[in-house]
Amino acid sequence: MVHFGVFVLGFSSALWSFTAAHAEDKGRRLIGPGQPIEASEGDDVILPCSVSPDYNVEDLTVEWSLPDLKPDPSDRLRRVDYVFVYRRRREEVHMKLRAFVGRTELFEDELKVGNISLKISNVTLADAGKYRCFIPKLEGGVKEAVVRLVVEPRANSTLTTETQTYSPTPEPNRETGVEVGRPPLRTLVVCGCIALVVVVAGFGVAYFLLKRCVREKETLHHLIKPIPASLLNVI
Structure with missing residues (x-):
């Protein structure tokens, strides 16, 4: 009876394990x-x-x-x-x-x-x-x-797309205070300085040429001596 009970218990355990494994496989x-x-x-x-x-x-x-x-x-x-x-x-x-x-x-x-x-x-x-x-x-x-x-x-x-779409109506930039689509103040200052230098240089060149022309006229005036009056009477 003991051996039969052990056999039944072992068989039941094996059957339960197989059933559980099969159920897990299907799940x-x-x-x-x-x-x-x-x-x-x-x-x-x-x-x-x-x-x-x-x-x-x-x-x-x-x-x-x-x-x-x-x-x-x-x-x-x-x-x-x-x-x-x-x-x-x-x-x-x-x-x-x-x-x-x-x-x-x-x-x-x-x-x-x-x-x-x-x-x-x-x-x-x-x-x-x-x-x-x-x-x-x-x-x-x-x-x-x-x-x-x-x-x-x-x-x-996204930012590039929005800038291209709304470029005709620029909005001020809250962080820098510069309006989108307009050149920054620094660029304007640099361009103004360059223009001023060009103008001053132009005035300098013009003054130099004018002064040189005056000197040449004075030199030419000294080289040309007036004809004496006696020679004019002889002629």
């Missing part, structure tokens, strides 16, 4: 951040997505795509716009959109724990939108998650 799901990811134009950004609980996906296919992107009219047979495709332990570069070639990658060392987060380098305003991470052969649970990316323009580019 795997992909999890996204749950809120938009914000980035500035030109930054590198990471779109989080991972399997819960941890699970090795090195031998599975991992896909990142843009579900809301309109289909390319030049390629009507292509139904999915891939941003990144991982298959057979390597990246399928030929399947991704040209705009993302060389700009997207996975953390391959993290695939063994189910981390399939996507890194996008040098994001642009056109990169904003919804991204779908998907593992087709993930057993049980949720096989996909959606991450929304928000890209803000750079502050300097």
